[in-house]
Amino acid sequence: MKTLDLRLISKESSYQIVIGKGLLSDSKTISEVIRGQQVFIVSNETVAPLYLDTLRSSLNQYQIFEYILPDGEVHKSFENYSRIINVMLDSGLRRNSTLIALGGGVVGDMAGFAAATYQRGIDFIQVPTTLLSQVDSSVGGKTAVNHPKGKNMIGAFHQPKRVVTDISTLHTLPENEFKAGLAEIVKVAVVCDEDFFNWLELNVDSILSGEEQALIYMINRACEIKANVVRQDEKEQGIRAWLNYGHTFGHAIENSLGYGQLLHGEAVSIGMVLAAEYASSEKLITKSKAGKIKQLLIKFSLPVNMKPFKRLLTADGLVDAMMMDKKNVDQCLTLILPKSIGEVTINHKVEPKSVRQFLRQYVA
Numbered sequence: 001m002k003t004l005d006l007r008l009i010s011k012e013s014s015y016q017i018v019i020g021k022g023l024l025s026d027s028k029t030i031s032e033v034i035r036g037q038q039v040f041i042v043s044n045e046t047v048a049p050l051y052l053d054t055l056r057s058s059l060n061q062y063q064i065f066e067y068i069l070p071d072g073e074v075h076k077s078f079e080n081y082s083r084i085i086n087v088m089l090d091s092g093l094r095r096n097s098t099l100i101a102l103g104g105g106v107v108g109d110m111a112g113f114a115a116a117t118y119q120r121g122i123d124f125i126q127v128p129t130t131l132l133s134q135v136d137s138s139v140g141g142k143t144a145v146n147h148p149k150g151k152n153m154i155g156a157f158h159q160p161k162r163v164v165t166d167i168s169t170l171h172t173l174p175e176n177e178f179k180a181g182l183a184e185i186v187k188v189a190v191v192c193d194e195d196f197f198n199w200l201e202l203n204v205d206s207i208l209s210g211e212e213q214a215l216i217y218m219i220n221r222a223c224e225i226k227a228n229v230v231r232q233d234e235k236e237q238g239i240r241a242w243l244n245y246g247h248t249f250g251h252a253i254e255n256s257l258g259y260g261q262l263l264h265g266e267a268v269s270i271g272m273v274l275a276a277e278y279a280s281s282e283k284l285i286t287k288s289k290a291g292k293i294k295q296l297l298i299k300f301s302l303p304v305n306m307k308p309f310k311r312l313l314t315a316d317g318l319v320d321a322m323m324m325d326k327k328n329v330d331q332c333l334t335l336i337l338p339k340s341i342g343e344v345t346i347n348h349k350v351e352p353k354s355v356r357q358f359l360r361q362y363v364a
């Protein structure tokens, strides 16, 4: 078992990320941070049949309430958020109740937002069950639901009381979902840690074959890197935007295709390649380094271009969607652009017309 401390400015908001095998049945790790008697578990129709009984058995000293969401990005909506709140009210949850999010990033983001807003905020614990949620979405306190006009448009920063990552849950995760999680791992390596990038390149086979030691090292290192960025900039006033590398293009692709048509990690993979190619066209990064990023994503069998969706996307449509991005300032686009492997820059002054022109080499 490994434990990381995410130390934020406010000691009260700081928390531990606990990573290990069989933690769903480790009553102590979870209950240590539960204050009251009532626990509200939010999961979805795929994850609940696999893991809810185990989690429930570990918490038999509490009064348990549950809500099971339909599965899929398309359900990460204000309507479902509202349904969660209704059930919380009907269950009579108090301010000292604890919400537990059991599932991937969709459950974590949506349940986290319910916890952030129910009676102005109650405690919550992240129990992530996808690789993506274990290395990214469960850490850092970004919670949100999507709006038809843009990803994560309605949300709040609300840190969990603990992240409990049981890597045994990865055994049931479909392969394409596992690979989508690898995209966010490549992201943190490109953003902050060239050595980790090199390690990923050298360990592609052990990672893809699910070798336990490789997985534990990889999940732990990705969380460490993310925690280190969040510690310095909890609410994305500055360097936290690095973690958005690939997301300006990626979120626009997800939104333009319709939520759930492409997995988040897959869209981010394409987005990272586009941002690297844009950076290379602006002479910020060498072609060969931008190529290395793309090659690693290809080794993880992630999509790296928009060819399969060529007829569904246009440069105008994508730029319109990018103009909705939360990082933008005034009438310009903000892009996170790699300068090297392990170093990115935040450019707040990207002209939409230059991105439109850049995109026209790929889509109409």
Ligand SMILES: NC(=O)c1ccc[n+]([C@@H]2O[C@H](COP(=O)([O-])OP(=O)(O)OC[C@H]3O[C@@H](n4cnc5c(N)ncnc54)[C@H](O)[C@@H]3O)[C@@H](O)[C@H]2O)c1
Binding pocket: 044, 046, 047, 050, 071, 072, 073, 076, 103, 104, 105, 106, 107, 109, 129, 130, 131, 132, 133, 136, 137, 138, 139, 140, 141, 142, 143, 151, 152, 169, 170, 171, 172, 173, 174, 177, 180, 184, 264, 265
């Ligand atoms: N808050 C953040 O910082 C942050 C970071 C990255 C991504 N996100 C958000 O996270 C979401 C993507 O998360 P995701 O990739 O985990 O997708 P997801 O939550 O949709 O889960 C992927 C699929 O795997 C299934 N599943 C989950 N755990 C499983 C298991 N152990 N075994 C079998 N099936 C399992 C789910 O039911 C779903 O079908 C997006 O909405 C994205 O915007 C948020």
Ligand SMILES: O=C(O)C(=O)C[C@@H](O)[C@H](O)[C@H](O)COP(=O)(O)O
Binding pocket: 136, 139, 140, 142, 151, 152, 184, 236, 240, 241, 243, 244, 247, 326
């Ligand atoms: O934690 C962060 O900060 C991130 O940007 C992580 C991203 O991987 C994640 O997809 C996040 O939800 C995107 O945030 P948004 O602010 O662009 O909606």
Ligand SMILES: [Zn+2]
Binding pocket: 136, 184, 247, 264, 268
């Ligand atoms: Zn992401």
